Structures are given as structure tokens and as C-alpha cells.
Amino acid sequence: MKENGLESAIKIGDLRKAFGEQRVLNGINLQVRQGETVAILGRSGGGKSVLLKLIIGLQSPDAGSIRVAGQEITKLEENELNEVRKKIGFLFQQAALYDSLTVEENVAFPLSRHAKVSTDERSKRVHELLADVGMDRDLQKMPAEISGGMQKRVGLARALALNPEILLFDEPTAGLDPITAAEIGELIVDLKRKRRMSAIVVTHDVHGARTYSDRMVLLHEGNIVAEGTFDELQSSQDEFVAQFFGYGSRS
Amino acid sequence: MIHVPLFVLAATVSGAMTGGRLRDQVPVARNFLVAVFEWFGDLGLFCGRLIRAALAPPYEFGELLRQCDAIGSKSLPLVALAGAATGVVLSLQTRYSLIRFGAKAFLPAVIVFSIIKESGPIITGLIVSGRVGAGIGAELGSMKVTEQIDAMEASAVDPFKFLVSTRVIACILMLPLLTVASNFCGICMGWVANTLAEPISLRLFIEDGFKSMNFSDFLPPTLKTAVFGLIIGIVSCFQGMRTTGGTEGVGRSANSSVVLSSLFVILADVVLVRLILTVWG
Numbered sequence: 001m002k003e004n005g006l007e008s009a010i011k012i013g014d015l016r017k018a019f020g021e022q023r024v025l026n027g028i029n030l031q032v033r034q035g036e037t038v039a040i041l042g043r044s045g046g047g048k049s050v051l052l053k054l055i056i057g058l059q060s061p062d063a064g065s066i067r068v069a070g071q072e073i074t075k076l077e078e079n080e081l082n083e084v085r086k087k088i089g090f091l092f093q094q095a096a097l098y099d100s101l102t103v104e105e106n107v108a109f110p111l112s113r114h115a116k117v118s119t120d121e122r123s124k125r126v127h128e129l130l131a132d133v134g135m136d137r138d139l140q141k142m143p144a145e146i147s148g149g150m151q152k153r154v155g156l157a158r159a160l161a162l163n164p165e166i167l168l169f170d171e172p173t174a175g176l177d178p179i180t181a182a183e184i185g186e187l188i189v190d191l192k193r194k195r196r197m198s199a200i201v202v203t204h205d206v207h208g209a210r211t212y213s214d215r216m217v218l219l220h221e222g223n224i225v226a227e228g229t230f231d232e233l234q235s236s237q238d239e240f241v242a243q244f245f246g247y248g249s250r251s
Numbered sequence: 252m253i254h255v256p257l258f259v260l261a262a263t264v265s266g267a268m269t270g271g272r273l274r275d276q277v278p279v280a281r282n283f284l285v286a287v288f289e290w291f292g293d294l295g296l297f298c299g300r301l302i303r304a305a306l307a308p309p310y311e312f313g314e315l316l317r318q319c320d321a322i323g324s325k326s327l328p329l330v331a332l333a334g335a336a337t338g339v340v341l342s343l344q345t346r347y348s349l350i351r352f353g354a355k356a357f358l359p360a361v362i363v364f365s366i367i368k369e370s371g372p373i374i375t376g377l378i379v380s381g382r383v384g385a386g387i388g389a390e391l392g393s394m395k396v397t398e399q400i401d402a403m404e405a406s407a408v409d410p411f412k413f414l415v416s417t418r419v420i421a422c423i424l425m426l427p428l429l430t431v432a433s434n435f436c437g438i439c440m441g442w443v444a445n446t447l448a449e450p451i452s453l454r455l456f457i458e459d460g461f462k463s464m465n466f467s468d469f470l471p472p473t474l475k476t477a478v479f480g481l482i483i484g485i486v487s488c489f490q491g492m493r494t495t496g497g498t499e500g501v502g503r504s505a506n507s508s509v510v511l512s513s514l515f516v517i518l519a520d521v522v523l524v525r526l527i528l529t530v531w532g
Contacts, residue, residue, distance in 0.1 A: 058401050082407035096402035099393075110406040158406075
């Protein structure tokens with residue numbers, strides 16, 4: 001698992017996934033090193049979100065290997081997979097907050113299930129997590145009563161609840177105004193600096209990704225067509241990469 | 252899934268009316284059969300996962316209690332009202348029939364036997380199918396399409412343990428208790444309706460009604476509603492958990508949960524009544 005002296009947090013080999021006749025991933029190879037943030041870019045429906053769901057075991061691949069935190073997750077039983085999942089935080093595209101629970105209860109949910117702490121300690125930890133993402137008020141509100149940006153913050157606090165080694169972000173800035181999107185981007189940079197976690201960020205936001213990612217991967221028709229830093233990809237001669245970064249930069 | 256039989260029926264009727272050939276109906280019937288087998292196959296896998304999740308520790312007692320409250324106590328007013336209405340109607344209808352045959356003295360026994368042995372359990376089963384089946388189908392369906400169930404799995408919490416098994420067990424536990432409540436209201440209101448027409452003391456009514464009733468007349472019909480609860484819980488959770496297609500899909504899941512669970516409750520009642528009569532006579 002070690003490469004260039006750094007251990008891989010995630011290592012994906014020849015990963016394939018199809019839904020019926022539609023092939024979504026055609027043999028993806030990807031490695032994310034400890035502490036590295038990788039942005040996955042690509043057109044809508046290109047398999048980016050499917051890739052994240054495969055990494056956390058919400059879907060099963062047709063072929064290929066997925067090693068997360070040193071374990072091959074494609075061969076694990078449900079209870080073993082759950083142990084790996086505790087090391088991963090997942091921020092969903094629409095935040096996916098439990099709509100029957102308050103903001104505070106949403107963040108407390110993973111802690112109440114997995115962390116053996118007293119109610120007071122749990123409550124203190126929930127307040128700390130929410131303060132870290134700039135949500136120190138409206139804790140008793142229901143998810144439907146707060147804005148999309150606030151829902152993303154609460155979702156991020158919930159994803160961080162179990163102190164994960166790896167964070168997966170599915171379109172963290174989608175559907176948000178530019179100011180809120182920039183704030184979420186800053187939060188990711190802040191988390192990266194403070195916690196040194198490995199992360200994969202699926203996004204369309206090329207400029208946002210430039211600020212928080214160490215490396216970018218461009219996914220097209222189920223294949224990785226380009227990989228590198230923003231500057232490397234922007235100067236690519238490949239037609240699709242140039243087109244994507246051209247539009248991305250203008251937008 | 253429930254649209255398939257309707258489609259087959261429509262295709263058959265329209266084919267017959269327009270002189271369509273039987274050969275044209277074969278693919279439709281084949282697709283229907285495949286859909287039925289797929290549905291039962293998926294249901295079998297769902298039940299397997301449910302049993303594994305329900306038996307393996309840790310147990311979600313807190314959530315189970317919350318579901319018992321949501322399914323049991325919150326259904327109580329509706330079930331009690333339905334039971335009471337059944338008692339009144341039974342009393343009114345049976346009274347005139349028995350007078351015609353000169354058997355008016357049997358009225359309390361007829362009301363008590365009808366309610367305890369059949370009306371109470373089946374009315375409770377159908378009322379809970381409607382209220383709880385739709386609720387579970389819509390709630391789980393909504394959680395499914397908004398990725399809340401994925402979020403739960405991503406948090407290393409098994410949704411089959413936390414969401415499905417608690418709801419199914421709560422349905423199994425609550426149905427017999429709701430049936431007892433429904434029976435009680437039905438018998439009381441049967442007496443009220445009867446005494447308005449011809450005054451009779453409650454004590455005499457109860458004594459007459461229960462005089463020839465054994466424990467075996469009460470226990471099997473009441474406990475059979477646990478099977479109704481199992482059916483309602485499993486079918487509505489299954490329909491909710493396989494929801495696709497956004498808000499429209501949630502509506503379809505709620506609808507199919509009610510229709511299928513009511514249908515299976517009625518079919519199960521036929522089998523269980525036969526079984527009870529065979530075993531207890």
C-alpha cells in the first residue's frame with residue numbers, strides 16, 4: 001500500500017460498474033494518499049457519485065478492487081464493512097439530513113450509535129462539531145427550517161462526528177450561491193489544515209476545487225482522461241480536457 | 252407492481268372487445284408473471300436480511316418503543332372509533348334479523364362472538380393497513396429518495412435493524428393490543444345501541460354475551476392479528492425501501508403499501524380462519 005513513502009488511504013484498481021446496458025465506470029485506477037485531497041471532476045452522469053458510493057460500500061462493483069484504510073472492502077461482510085465505514089465521513093449532495101430529527105440530533109446520531117460517551121460529553125462534542133462548521137445557533141430547528149448552505153454545514157458536522165480518517169464529498173457546493181459555496185470551500189481547506197484527513201471531492205466547480213485540492217482527476221465516459229494539478233490540466237492539449245477547463249474557467 | 256394486474260386486465264378486456272388475438276396477450280401475461288416472481292423473490296431476500304438484522308445484537312429498544320407509540324397509541328383513536336362503529340352497526344343489523352327468527356335473546360352473544368372472532372380483528376387489520384401502511388411506505392420512501400437511508404448506512408448503522416425491524420416488530424406487538432381495544436369499544440357500543448332500542452343492563456349484556464365463550468374463542472382470533480401486523484410491517488417497509496423516482500415514487504410506494512398490505516391481510520385471514528377452525532374447532 002505504500003508508494004513514494006506515503007501510505008494510500010484509498011486505492012482503486014480496475015474498477016468497473018454498469019447499470020444494465022449502461023457502463024458507468026470502465027476500469028478506474030485511482031490512489032489517494034494519506035492527507036491528500038483529490039477533486040474528481042466530470043460531466044453530470046459521468047459516474048462520479050457512483051464512484052463515491054462504491055468507495056463507502058453503498059453499491060457493489062461489477063469488477064475491480066477498492067482498498068480503503070488498508071482493507072479490501074469488496075470482500076467484507078456487512079459488519080466488517082461497517083467498521084471501515086466508521087473511518088469514513090460522507091457529505092451527501094443534498095446533505096441527506098434525517099428530516100424527523102433536529103439539527104443537534106442529526107449530528108448526535110452517529111455518536112449515539114457508536115461512541116461510548118455520556119450524554120453530557122456527547123452533547124459537548126455535538127456543539128463543538130457544529131461550532132467548527134459555523135453552526136452555533138438554530139440547533140433545535142428541523143432540517144426543513146434551515147437553508148441549503150446550513151444543511152450542508154450540518155451534514156459536514158455529522159460526517160465529522162466519528163473523527164473519520166477519510167472524507168468523501170459529493171458536490172459540496174452544488175445548488176449554493178457563490179458566497180455560500182466559497183464558505184463551504186473555505187471549510188474544506190480549514191478541515192484539511194486542522195485534521196490532515198484524506199478526502200475525495202466530487203464537484204463541477206473547477207475554481208473551488210483549485211483552492212482545496214492537491215490533485216484533480218477528470219472522469220469522462222467511465223474513464224479517467226486526465227490527472228494532475230489545475231495548471232497541468234488547464235494547459236492540456238486533450239480536446240475534452242481543454243473544453244472542460246475552458247468552460248469551467250469561464251464559469 | 253400493483254399496476255401490472257390492472258394493465259393485464261385492461262389489455263385482456265380491450266383485446267377481447269376489439270377482437271385482439273390471444274397470441275398478442277401472451278407477452279403481457281408473461282411480463283406480468285415475471286414481475287410477480289421478481290416481486291416475491293425480492294421480498295424473500297428482504298425478509299432474509301430483516302431476520303438477520305432483527306436477531307443480531309445490539310437491539311434498538313429505544314426506536315422500538317418510539318415505533319410502538321407511533322403505530323400503537325397513535326392508531327388507537329381511529330381503531331377504537333372503527334370498532335365502536337362496527338359494534339353499533341352489528342347491533343342494529345342483527346337485532347332485526349334475530350327478531351324475525353325469534354332469537355332476540357341471542358343478541359348479546361351474537362354481537363360478542365362476531366366482534367371477537369372476526370369483525371374486530373379484520374377491521375383492526377384493515378384500519379392499521381391504511382394508516383400505518385401508508386405512513387411507513389411514505390416515510391421510508393421519502394428517506395430512500397432523499398438519500399437518508401444511504402446516509403444511515405454510511406454512518407455504519409444498518410437501516411434494516413434501525414428502521415425496518417423496529418417497525419415490523421412494533422406492528423406485530425401492537426396489532427393484538429389494538430384488536431383488544433377495538434373489541435372492547437365494539438362490545439360497549441353494541442350494548443349502547445341495543446339498550447337504546449330496548450334497555451338492558453351492561454352486566455346482563457356482558458354475562459349473556461360471554462356465557463358460552465371459551466378462552467379458545469378469544470385467543471386465536473386476537474393473536475392472528477400479530478400475523479396481520481407482520482404482513483403490514485413487512486409489505487409497507489418493503490415497498491418503502493424499494494422506492495425510486497422522486498416524490499411521484501413516494502406516492503406510489505404509499506399507495507401500493509396500503510393496497511398490497513390490505514389485500515394480503517384479507518388473504519391471510521382466509522387461511523388463518525381455516526387453520527384456527529381446524530386446530531381449535
